[in-house]
Amino acid sequence: MLFPQGRSTAAPQLGAMFDTKMEARNKSEQTLAALAVSEPAQIPALFAEIRARFDSEVLSAEDESSWKRFRDAWLGRKSGVLALITDNWLKPATPQLKRAVGQELNQIRAHVESTIEERRKSVEAGAAESAGARDRVDLSLPGVLRPLGSHHLIRQVLQQIEDIFVSIGFSVVEGPEIETPYYNFEALNIPEFHPVRDDMDTFYLQLPKGAPQPLLLRTHTSPMQIRTMEKRQPPVRVIVPGKVYRRDNPDATHSFIFHQVEGLAVDSDITFCDFTGTIEYFVQQFFGPGVKTRFRPSYFPFTEPSVEFDVSCIFCGGSGSAANGGACSKCKGSGWIELFGAGMVDPAVYGFVKYDPKKVSGFAFGMGIDRLAMLKYGIDDIQVFFQNDVRFLRQFP
Numbered sequence: 546m547l548f549p550q551g552r553s554t555a556a557p558q559l560g561a562m563f564d565t566k567m568e569a570r571n572k573s574e575q576t577l578a579a580l581a582v583s584e585p586a587q588i589p590a591l592f593a594e595i596r597a598r599f600d601s602e603v604l605s606a607e608d609e610s611s612w613k614r615f616r617d618a619w620l621g622r623k624s625g626v627l628a629l630i631t632d633n634w635l636k637p638a639t640p641q642l643k644r645a646v647g648q649e650l651n652q653i654r655a656h657v658e659s660t661i662e663e664r665r666k667s668v669e670a671g672a673a674e675s676a677g678a679r680d681r682v683d684l685s686l687p688g689v690l691r692p693l694g695s696h697h698l699i700r701q702v703l704q705q706i707e708d709i710f711v712s713i714g715f716s717v718v719e720g721p722e723i724e725t726p727y728y729n730f731e732a733l734n735i736p737e738f739h740p741v742r743d744d745m746d747t748f749y750l751q752l753p754k755g756a757p758q759p760l761l762l763r764t765h766t767s768p769m770q771i772r773t774m775e776k777r778q779p780p781v782r783v784i785v786p787g788k789v790y791r792r793d794n795p796d797a798t799h800s801f802i803f804h805q806v807e808g809l810a811v812d813s814d815i816t817f818c819d820f821t822g823t824i825e826y827f828v829q830q831f832f833g834p835g836v837k838t839r840f841r842p843s844y845f846p847f848t849e850p851s852v853e854f855d856v857s858c859i860f861c862g863g864s865g866s867a868a869n870g871g872a873c874s875k876c877k878g879s880g881w882i883e884l885f886g887a888g889m890v891d892p893a894v895y896g897f898v899k900y901d902p903k904k905v906s907g908f909a910f911g912m913g914i915d916r917l918a919m920l921k922y923g924i925d926d927i928q929v930f931f932q933n934d935v936r937f938l939r940q941f942p
Contacts, residue, residue, distance in 0.1 A: 573629040576637050577646075585645040592649040595626070596656065603660055612668050616661050627654055698941040699804055699930055702918040703786050706806055709830045713823065715782045715808065720769035722788060723750065723760050728768035732897040733847040747791050748801075762790035765911060767847065770809040774898035779905050780812040786914065797926045804914035809890070811900070811907030817850075817889060820908035824887065828856055832921065837863060839881065848888025848909055855881040859920060882920065885912035 572580060573595065582591060599619065606612035619626045627650070635646050696704070707717055726737075735742055750760045766785040773783050786806040793799040810823070825838050837857040845851040857863030858876035865873055865880035872878030887910030892902035915927050922941070929937050 573626050574633060576633050577642060578637075582642070585642060588642065588645040588649055592653055595630070596653055599626075599653075599657055599660070603664055606664050606668065607671075609668060609672065612661075612665060615664075619657050620661065627657065695938075695942045697930075697938065698918055698922065699914055701941060702921070703804065703806065703914050705831065706827075706914065706917070707784065707786065709827050710784045710808065713826065715784050715810075718769055718773055718783045718785055719787055720766070720772055720785065722763055722790075724763040724768050725758055725760060727758075728771055729761060729763055729765075732771040732894070733767050734891050734893045735846050739846065763787075764791050765789050766805050766807045767909075767911065770807065770909065771894075771898060773809070774811065774900065779900065779907075780810075781907070782810045782812075784808045795928060797928070800915070800927050800931065802931070803927070805911060806914055807909065807911040809907065809909045811890065811905055813905055815906045815908060817908070820887070820889065823908075824854060824910065828854075828884070831917070832856065832859055835862075843886060843888075845886055845888055847891050847894050848886075849891040851886065851888035854884050854887055854910070856884050858882050860923070884916075884920075885910060887911070 582588065602615065606615040617625065622628055630650060635643065635650055638646050711717065730742060731737070747764045748762045752760060766787045766789060769785040770783070774781060784806055787804070788802055789805045790802050793801050795801065828836060828838055836859060839855050840852040841855065843851045843853040858865070858873055858880050860875040861867060861873035861880065863880040865876060865878040867873045876882050887908065890907045890909050895902040895905065915930055918924065919927060
C-alpha cells in the first residue's frame with residue numbers, strides 16, 4: 546500500500562506489536578496440550594518467550610497509574626499472566642511436565658516481582674524529580690522587586706538634628722501633646738492675661754463639666770523644658786522634638802500642625818558665648834561650613850535677652866541676587882534668612898522649677914523642623930509634608 550509523502554507508517558508497526566502481544570497472551574490462556582507441548586525440553590523456550598514479552602512491556606509503565614495496570618496484568622490473582630500460567634500450564638500438566646513448568650514458573654515469578662518493584666521505585670523517583678522541578682526556585686531568574694519604605698522627610702531631618710545635638714552632649718526628651726495652660730504658658734512666664742497669649746492661644750479640648758482644669762494641644766514643645774527642670778537638677782542639656790498645634794490658616798508657609806524642636810541648656814556658668822557657639826556649630830553642621838550667621842534683637846517672654854537667629858541665604862550664597870540677575874526670591878534680596886528664635890533663659894522661669902537664678906544660667910531655642918527641611922531641600926509648600934503624595938515622598942528615600 547502506498548502512502549502520501551510525509552505520512553507516518555507507525556500505525557501498522559503498532560498493530561504488529563499488538564498482535565504479537567496478543568499472541569503471547571493467548572498462549573498463557575491455553576493449555577500445554579493445546580500448544581502441542583509434550584516434552585520437558587520444550588518448556589524453557591516457552592517461558593523464554595513469556596519473559597521476553599514481559600521485558601518488552603515493562604518499559605511502558607511510565608507513571609503510577611500505568612505501573613498499577615501493568616502490575617495487575619502480570620501479578621493479578623485471577624487474570625494476571627502468571628495466574629493464567631499456573632491455571633493453564635502448571636495445574637493440568639502431566640507429571641512429566643509439571644516439574645519443569647514449576648521450576649520455570651518460579652524463576653519467571655521472581656524475575657517479574659523484582660522487576661516490577663524496581664520499576665515502582667524508578668517511577669516514584671521520576672515523579673519526585675518532576676515535582677521538584679516544578680517547585681524548584683530558579684535562582685537564575687531576576688527576583689521580584691518589592692518597593693521598600695523609608696523615613697518621611699520630616700523624620701529624616703529630625704534625625705539629622707538629633708544626631709548633631711547628641712554629639713555635643715544633649716539628650717532627647719519627649720512629652721505629651723495634650724498640655725495644661727500652666728505648663729504651656731504660665732510656667733514659661735506667660736501669665737493668663739499676657740498679650741502674647743492672644744497670638745498663641747490654640748485648640749482647647751472640650752472636657753466634661755467639672756473637669757479640674759482646661760486642656761489644650763501644645764503650641765510648642767517648651768512645656769517639656771519645664772517638666773525636665775522639675776525632675777532634674779543642673780546641669781541640664783536637652784532637646785525636645787515633636788508635633789505642635791496653632792490656629793494658623795493653612796498656606797504655603799503655615800499649618801495648624803507642624804513639627805518643632807526646642808533646646809535647653811542650664812548650668813552654673815553658661816554664658817551668651819556658649820549659646821552662640823552651640824548654635825553656630827549646629828547651623829554649620831546642618832547646612833554646611835559655608836553659611837554665615839548673625840543675631841538680631843527680639844523679644845520672647847521666656848528668654849532675656851532674646852534674639853532672632855539668621856543665616857546667610859543658602860540659595861544665593863548670601864549675595865541677595867538670583868542667577869537671572871534679579872533679587873533672590875528666597876531672601877527677598879537681603880542675603881539673609883530668618884531661621885529661629887532663641888535667647889538666655891529669663892530668670893523668672895527658674896522660679897517655677899525651684900532653681901536659684903543667682904547660681905544658674907542657661908539658654909533656650911526653638912526651631913521649626915518643617916522650615917529647616919524646606920530650606921535644606923528647596924521645598925516651597927509646607928502642605929506637601931502632610932499630603933502623603935508618594936511621588937513627593939519617593940524623592941527622599
